[in-house]
Amino acid sequence: MLRPLRFIRIFRLVQFARSSLQQQASAAILTIVSIVFTTAGALQATEACLQYCAGDARTCKCRNLSFPNLLYFVVVSISTLGYGDIYPVSTTGKFITAFIILFTFIVVPIQVNRIQATITSHTDYSSAYTEAKLHPHVVLTGHVDADMLSVFFGEFFHPSNLNWNERVVILNASPPKVEVNKVLNAYDNKVQYIVGSPLLDEDLARAALSDASACYVLVNRSAKRPQHADQCCALITIALRRGNPTCQIYAQVINSQNAATLLKMGASDVVVVGMLKFSVLGRSCQLRGLPTLMLNLLTQSHGDLDAHQSPLQWQKPYLHGYMHGIFLVDIPRTFSGLTFGDLIRFLYDKASLIPLALLTEDGVQFVDMEFKLGATADPNLCCKVYAIAKGLSAVESVMKIPPEQILSYRKGTRRKGKSMSSNSLLEMKKIKPALGNEIEQIRRSIIAMYAEAEEYDVDTTAYGGGGGGPTDPNEHNFTEMTDYERFATDGVPHDISDHIVVCGFPSDTFHFIKTIREAPLLDDEATSTPVVFLAAEVIGERQFARVCGFSDVYFVQGSPVNFTDLQKTSIRSACSVLILTQASESQYSDPNMVDADAITIVRYIVEISQRIAMPNLVVELDKSSNVKLLSSLANDQHTNSVFGLPALVSRQASYRSPRSDTVASAVGRRDSFWAALEEGDGGHIDSSLVMEEFIASGRVYMNSMVDALMSECYRKPWITQ
Template identity: 75%
Template sequence: MSEPHSPSKKDVPKHLRRAISNKEALFHVSLNWSGLRIGLDPWMQEVDFSINLVFTLEYALHVYASFDRLEYVVGLFPMVEFAVVLPSWFDLLAAHVAGISSTSTLLQTSRMLRSLRFIRIFRLVQFATSSLQQQAWAAMLTIVSIVFTTAGVVQATEACLVACDDEPRVCKCRDLSFPNLLYFVVVSISTLGYGDIAPVSTSGKFVIAFVILFTFIVVPIQVNRIQATITSHTDYSSAYSEVKLHPHVILTGYMNAESLSIFFGQFFHPSNLNWNERVVILNASQPTSEINKVLHAYDSKVQYIVGSPMLDEDLTRAVLCDASACYVLVNRQSSRPQYADQCCGLITIALRRGNPTCPIYAQVINSRNAATLLKTGASDVVVIGMLKFSIIGRSSQVWGLPTLLHNLLAQCNSDLDSHHSSLQWHRQYLHGYMHGIFLVDIPRTFSGLTFGDLIRFLYDKVSIIPLAMLTDDGVRFMDMEFKLGATADPNLCCKVYAIAKGLTAVEGVTKIPPEQILSYRKGVRRKGKLMSSNSLDEMKKIKPALGNEIGQIRERIINMFTVAEDYDVEAALGLAEKRELADYELLPGEMSEYERFVSLGVPEDVTDHIVVCGFPSDTYHFIKTIREAPMPDDLIPSPAIIFLAPTCIDEREYERLRGFFLDVYFVQGSPINFGDLKKTNIRWAISVLVLTQASEAQYSDPNMVDADAITIVRYIVEISHRTRMPNFVVELDKSSNVKLLSSLANERRTSSAFGLPALVHRNVSHRSPRHHSVLSRRDSFWSSLDDGDGNVDATLVLEEFIASGRVFMNSMLDALMSECYRKPWIAQFFHILITGSINDLEERRLFQVEAPEELIALQYGECFRKFLDMANCTCIGLWRPERGVVLPHPCVFINPPTDLQIEPGDLFYVVGTPFTFASTPNIFTH
């Protein structure tokens, strides 16, 4: 797409004719400034004729090229153009025909028609860049052309062509200067005149009367058009005009208020260094009242433009050619997910066509479309369905996983360590909440250390935990013996994805004195002489990346997502083959595999299984994540999975699962029906996952989108109040609805099957002791949270279902999308963190192990070093079960204080090659 502000070569003649028209009008004013000039010098006549010859040819070409020539000729402006070119031809005729004097009617008409040249200034209207500017220019030029044209015509009609010494009223003529005539015309059409100047000729009086009536008709029409344009013109139709002052990103696709609020909260967070950035929203529809509330909160940083990303003129208004990045959001509640992905694909193509180099971050629902989107121009893709259901699937085995990931993405604006709470678990939990994932530049002075040495040094010095490295093949978990080298940047060793407590901790890496690093490296070398360590051969081939190896990393991601497409092809071929052989394999009355899956239900002996209420949109990756996850004991098989839903998946989706997964069952029914819940053997389940079945335009109140999920939770609590269920995760589309979940377990704390969190009473609860003084301190604490957190509702941070890791909120996906700009490939980092990488022979990923007896009563910092030194793994936090009054519900602690004491039942979050204490019981005894 051509740049919007650079005129093309074909427009040069048009601009030249406009300039000549304006100069010709100004030349006419200068000639007649003191009075009407009857004759022209020969050279003036030649120049005037040459210029008008050009306009005559232009008029003739327009007539010839018009579709309806008669309609064109009788048009207003074509008639004016025709009248304007006549004077030069009249002068030519008078010069070659004898008997035509200066007082003849022909030349008198010629002098009057010359004044119509001022109407040509309407060509300037074409320079307007908006409809409002066009109407304003048209109104202004209408008045200017009326005044100057009338002044010229009156000057020609009133001029004395023959000398007359009597009074003007007697001579019926007078010579007037152009300034006086301008004054006379303005006064006449505005106040009906003062009488100091008045026409004396009959034709002059007729012209003034006609102009006054004409002005009364035309000017109000123009004013009404301006008013109508202003009424229809909103702030959303203007173009982005601060491109030279502030770089901007373009946000397009599907918009809703909650997604925008989460996105802006993350994007404009101080830790993201986007203080000088602007966000331009390009959307085809007007913003809703809810979206307007969000826009007003970021009024100076966000501009909303109503327009389509499929139209070049709207992309020009959004200044796509100078955009720093583009985001394409998908409608994840669409009833037609494939159509929603196709829309994102088309938008991506349009954006890439308009800017070949701008990073484009897009969302898709179905993993089968991710590779296609990357091939069409997206720099990175966040696969909503695969990522969401991979997290929910792993949360059935990794307790508290949703909160662990949510808190690593959500960032607060204040140092919560400075706030005081009467409860110790508040301080420990909020200490972890302040941590986040950052892409940290490691200086060149760290070259020569191993990756394990880097973790030890940064953890001790600045409490930063490196987890993965950005390489030329993408994000990878590194072996602890991998030796850090260097990059093409003389000041950079590598880029690592690390857990850090805010931007201050990240900046502290560059402030570490080189002497400390060199001293530590020498100590490690001396130690290395005593200890033998061998680096893996494949690790030697890994090259750290600077982050600009976009093409190579994109190809690697495309290959990763292409696997999903291959499975679809295999499923389609299997389904076709099955249909061809159905007539021969099935006996009369015999059911097919799909029919048996739908109708047979669950065997009675199924126990220690996972119950899923609802079907995920990406069932394949949901089950795949559970099946590939490491088990606590090598002898225990992967748990069976039972889906409870009103309708089953279609046969094509079943074929996609049939050849890869066993022990998958389906119960047709409703989770809010006691009988249907009992059919799933829920009393013997190890995990229950409740999915939100949200679709667009289903509820009049958008906050009711989680009504089904919340109701299901209540019914499951009712049916299982005598059975203890150790794990329970519910998906919520609206973050604020988590408060309703807490109220379900208020009176069931002692008898609840799940050990569910209790009701959050803002006046009386375990949070708020009944003593008035403590209550005041608690209120002050919550107020400081509200003031300090600009990202989400801070009161939700300490909600029991969030703190215990029992709820997955879709806002996490919006936060991840926002982070893609300043933290490249962070979506890939979270993908390999949850499910591992197909290229990693060690199958490193996030897993969970229970604290063994050897670590009980030790401090967390000591346990961190034991995991690193003896298991070659990195510990990033722990999940602690409830402890009565001290800890009334389970809680997730991210990188807790080093002096936190380990207690029985604690579950460590560990990143590395999964292991179990059953297979390696003596791992911490050496």
């Protein structure tokens, strides 16, 4: 009787299924088949007449039925049809039939639900990208979040980038969160999300890596262990390069020490997030407006914003500048023989375009104004330059310039120009224009560049008490205290002035200070700008060892929202104040609260600015949506006078007083202007963001700059240099 149970061994076939959907479907089918065949076999054994019986089946309580008839009976019974033409007559047969019907009611729905769940997940995130032959695609992997995707997609699919036919395939180990789903829904027909690991070949095959045009490896910028985050990016880079030896791989790292390593592992270009951020922040303390300039050049607008009429005089020229971006421009061969300075003057006059740098065989280089343009292997191309232009139309107008105008300009410059110096001739021999396909040669030059950057070290003997040294030699015993102890306890000299106050410690303090120290001085007698760090805890000794060679670096232990601690930094005589975001999203239930500390510090410093002279103020924000919480301060007269913004309110309005009708009307005109921008913009971006006072005045650094830069790499190679 138990022999029919051997049929259950058929479940061994499930192990040959290639996917989870095949496994669940095979398990469900084999479950039903096993129930039918096993029950039919058991009923044949229990219903069979072991001895001859002359009466009918009910009297004998046995019946000799064929196996096909029993299969038919079991199917009719478990499907609850019950025709009644065949029925069990033995007590054991009736018990088996009742048990199987109840058992089927429980087991079969469970299997069906599993198939449904598998199909649902398979449809959303487990399918493969199948349009590689129709649409070129890029693979996005690593750490993915909603803010990054929103900026990346907005720039990648911008009309001026000509990526209308491209698709983006996101390969991530975990399903998307609610915030990420909102972004994906906005680009539903252009983006496909696949749940899988970039380290597994089968998942890379589902992402069609072998046909990908480019790959992006994104690092977790808020990781508590930056070195571990960089190592993860390195492993992903190796896996992607194995899967596609020819495609471009753009990777991110946090620490600059790991950039050369990723390039050697196969990355085409590397964006060092920490170095980029703190270099911009460091220079913004001395070069006002730099964060906004960089952000506006890397982001593209979705309409002719400067065509709108503004009630404020400063907004129209500002929006005109915002419309410009960085483009890779092909210079026709007719320009050969001109100097780079002549090229700038001619293109600015004829196409409103400003060349910045030349794409050479060694990467992007800022050549001398007297450098003479040569020619490339392309018979129609002189060179490729990165230039600032107002939209794609300005770039295309370069190719439409009549050759007669160029030849006439060349003749005029030859008459007025002088012969090129021997130094320029030597430089011309060293620098060769590139077509942009010298990938390996440019990669080697970038590796050498990062290697030289890491060999850079300051003179440790120049350390004049990185903590500023004690103000009184009798206060401390120098033979008993180390440099690190003096840095942590000595504070700031009383006569310090024109210094930079930094609220918090940068994760890459070395490159932050290095950027400030390498800035050109205004005159020969000027000294390096002192830097004062204000934080609750001092940096570790290992990080201090990298910065102790810099002179005039000091530390004050305290809080930026404590007036006494701010006074210890001599903020009255400071030239700049930099506020860093120190928190991470994991510390808050609401990820938008990550900038709470920075916003609070800004509001506090603005409040106390009634008692002190306000220096240049720069703040780092992780979430761009939080800018409006800063700019609300600029609606008041006091704040506008402090930050040098165009006045939106009357001079009689005080910082604490209610707004008058004049104030309300000015704010109303501004809000109506923003509404007109958003209406004409088609809803693609929040146009009012670029008009926020803190953004327009160049006082906010946003991490979205890095995401915009990554999207530009696809059409503008080596722009990260």
